[in-house]
Amino acid sequence: MPTRSQPQSATQVIKSLSYSGTNAIADGYLRFVQSGTSTRVQVDANAAADAARLAEWEFHNAVLAMKEVVRGQYGADSDQAQAVGLKKKSEYKRPSRKKLVAS
Template identity: 60%
Template sequence: MTDTTRRLAPKRIAQDIQALNSLRAIANYAPMRPEASSQTLQQAYQAMRQSQQDEVVMEATFKATRDRARAAEWEFHNAVLAMKQSVVGQFGPNSDEIQAIGYTRATMRKRSSRKKSLATGEDLSQ
């Protein structure tokens, strides 16, 4: 059974279009199946072309919308960073206000402990 959920390869579509165009050269074509009639084939071809054109337009619209959303996200992020810097500048690094915006108060940070340096010349392989 054919998987109709995947797209057809452009090569296959080009072959189908070539077959449709070649059908015009057959003067006495009279199919028994209604879905194989020249008129039905022409309508299906036009519907495919219109859908492909709509897809291109919608894809361009989607890309433009995605770019606008990305720019708006960065604008918002930069505004939040500016707000956080303003809060630190206005209230100081040890205030309740900076804790409210997600920063750690200066007095609550762990101080880094210094590691004792080894005397030069000691052998560490023992």
């Protein structure tokens, strides 16, 4: 990876990141920033990891929302709720009083 003192073309930088997409700017790898009268190019080498993490987070939130919709539509004690991985309300153990041992 080049240091700040070794300017390279954007094409060389993109190749060094093993980027295989078609638009590095839209994908978040490259960004142009105005600095006084000049323009700087910022490179985000972790753009792919960030995008994958964001997609995983969005999928996780979608699954949680789907489970809440199923619970709301069919009820907390339904077979449909159990089918999406929720525990039926009737399967929870009821709390019981502990008996004291007389001594």
